[in-house]
Amino acid sequence: MAWNEPGGGNQHDPWSGGGGGRRGGSGNGGGGDKNRGGNQGPPDLDEALKKFQDKLNGMLGRGGKGDRPGGSGGKSGGGKPRNVFTLPGLLIVVALAIWAASGFYLVDQSERGVVLRFGEFQEVVTPGLQWNPPLIDDVRMVNVTRVRSLTQTQSMLTQDENIVSVEISAQYQVADPRDYVLNVRDPELSLENALDSALRHVVGGTDMIDILTSGREILGSSVNSRLQSYLDSYGTGILLQTLNVESTSPPTAVQDAFDDVIRAREDRQRTINEGMAYANAIIPQAQGQAQRLVEQGQGYRESVVAEAQGQANRFTALLTQYGNSPDLMRERLYLDAMAEVLGNTEKVMVDVAGDSPLMYLPLDRRLGGASGGQDSDARLGEEGELDPRVLERLGNTQSSSSSASNSNSSGIRREGR
Secondary structure, three states: OOOOOOOOOOOOOOOOOOOOOOOOOOHHHHOOOOOOOOOOOOOOHHHHHHHHHHHHHHHOOOOOHHHOOOOOOOOOOOOOOOOOOHHHHHHHHHHHHHHHHOOEEEEOOOEEEEEEEOOEEEEEEOOEEEEOOOOOEEEEEEEOOOOEEEEEEEEEEOOOOOEEEEEEEEEEEEOOHHHHHHOOOOHHHHHHHHHHHHHHHHHOOOOHHHHHOOOHHHHHHHHHHHHHHHHHHHOOOEEEEEEEEEEEEOOHHHHHHHHHHHHHHHHHHHHHHHHHHHHHHHHHHHHHHHHHHHHHHHHHHHHHHHHHHHHHHHHHHHHHHHHHOHHHHHHHHHHHHHHHHHOOOOOEEEEOOOOOOOOEEOHHHHHHOOOOHHHHHHHEOOOOOEOHHHHHHHHHHHHHHHHHHHHHOOOOEEEOO
8 A cells, every 4th residue: 555545554754764654643643753853855745735725724714624524523622713804805915916917008109098087088198108997997099100091982063063083092190199089989980071071062163174184283282171170170189191182084974075175185285385485485586686786786876976976086186287287287188088089999090280181090900910901902012011102101291290390399199009
């Protein structure tokens, strides 16, 4: 039989070195623990378990070994009286510990916690480790950094009683967690209804052609401002980030006709842009030419005025000199006038004194090498020399001129170019 089998005769612990039985047993085994000496072995697991069971029974109000069937009955001689409040107190302490521990929670950095105590708003908690009494406070987490989106596609009437299909999308964030949780029952549904109302109001006051072409940007901004005013009046705590008109289209039955109209408008606008580009290129050029003519006119005017002033000053100076020596200045003016008049001709004139005839010498043809025709052939010899008659006449003219100059103090003046 095993050493620890109940009712057996072998009640000795094999690690006790032949000592007595268990503690609290019969009298023969009671002194066994005292005689063990220094030979201590591993702890007795069954004995520790029985001790814990006895303590638990005592806390639950049960008796010890004397209360078991087959015992002496009644209370044991060395037992303590039972305490009926021990177990409830222990249970209350454990329940309070569990209740307090369940009140800790962590608020993420992107969230805010709305605290309701018995349904009444208390505060909005910030990120970090927080504690609120469970079953008393209700904490609702709201993400205030996530950008939410909503898309709608609606068909509606325009101001000119046409039907258009508009697809619109809105991006929004929670700006006020308290209003988002408490003021409306379903914030997303409220936003959807408000967006539909604002879109129909704006589209109903706009012509169809504006919605399909250039009025889409104006449509988006108008719906954005109106929708935000609706959300603020409802107190939803929602802040719109962006609102985009994704597409606008007419009914399917007339889609081709509207496409033709849109292409015609695009062609018209392209032609207008080309005309504006041409005008922008031509107008500056014309303005530059006009400015150049104006500046040339101003320069000519200034030059003429300056020249006239110079002539006036020159005439004034000549007048002064003329007053000092009239004969000399008269002769000088005559020479200047003849030089200016005859300076542009290719002919050479010889002025002789007295009644001598005026001789013409075709020196331009002689010097220029041009053919002189019949006159030159008559005056030139076979070797290109002057005719002897002409030379004789020139000699007579020179002799008469020299004699006339000695008597009359006049000479031959030659002017040429």
